[in-house]
Amino acid sequence: LAKTTQPISMDSYEGQEVNITCSHNNIATNDYITWYQQFPSQGPRFIIQGYKTKVTNEVASLFIPADRKSSTLSLPRVSLSDTAVYYCLVAPISSGSARQLTFGSGTQLTVLP
Amino acid sequence: DAEITQSPRHKITETGRQVTLACHQTWNHNNMFWYRQDLGHGLRLIHYSYGVQDTNKGEVSDGYSVSRSNTEDLPLTLESAASSQTSVYFCASSANQDYEQYFGPGTRLTVT
Numbered sequence: 040l041a042k043t044t045q046p047i048s049m050d051s052y053e054g055q056e057v058n059i060t061c062s063h064n065n066i067a068t069n070d071y072i073t074w075y076q077q078f079p080s081q082g083p084r085f086i087i088q089g090y091k092t093k094v095t096n097e098v099a100s101l102f103i104p105a106d107r108k109s110s111t112l113s114l115p116r117v118s119l120s121d122t123a124v125y126y127c128l129v130a131p132i133s134s135g136s137a138r139q140l141t142f143g144s145g146t147q148l149t150v151l152p
Numbered sequence: 153d154a155e156i157t158q159s160p161r162h163k164i165t166e167t168g169r170q171v172t173l174a175c176h177q178t179w180n181h182n183n184m185f186w187y188r189q190d191l192g193h194g195l196r197l198i199h200y201s202y203g204v205q206d207t208n209k210g211e212v213s214d215g216y217s218v219s220r221s222n223t224e225d226l227p228l229t230l231e232s233a234a235s236s237q238t239s240v241y242f243c244a245s246s247a248n249q250d251y252e253q254y255f256g257p258g259t260r261l262t263v264t
Contacts (some may be wrong), residue, residue: 057158080258081255082244082256082258135202142187142194
């Protein structure tokens, strides 16, 4: 199982770019990297997933170096509403590996005015 | 719009009682999952199903059971509720992979 390590908490100010890094040293060849966002009293929400290099969507960017042992979730120009817990997960692309999905405790991002 | 719903949203029960939490999705997803979330533990997988009549144990399955009789529903049953099962329970579903899951709003269960 590819264990992930991410900071417990981060603070930022409105309008800044926030980068949350996740370490996954023993990631396997067929593993993908996935990030979720969870607001208080809600279920987690899928944000982005990637395998290598850079992936961008309307919410965030995901940077994955060549060795894939870490990844960085980048949130551009955060607002107060981006305050949430962010989870990094590593799992095989195919179905059948649910037991390998480990959410961990995530990173609590607090955006300050 | 497709969605995933859970009921009840809040439940208080007594130790030893049987409790069933409902999960219903209209995504027509094959895969469904149950998690519990406790302070300091993140989300932990209880049971999951990859299709009708298929069920599998997750990381913390003791004291819980599920059954999948149709695509839309995966009810979670606590056979004999214990105070250690006080938690927030989330149901999720996904199409043909595990990593992109759609979560329900959660059920807060208190066992007294």
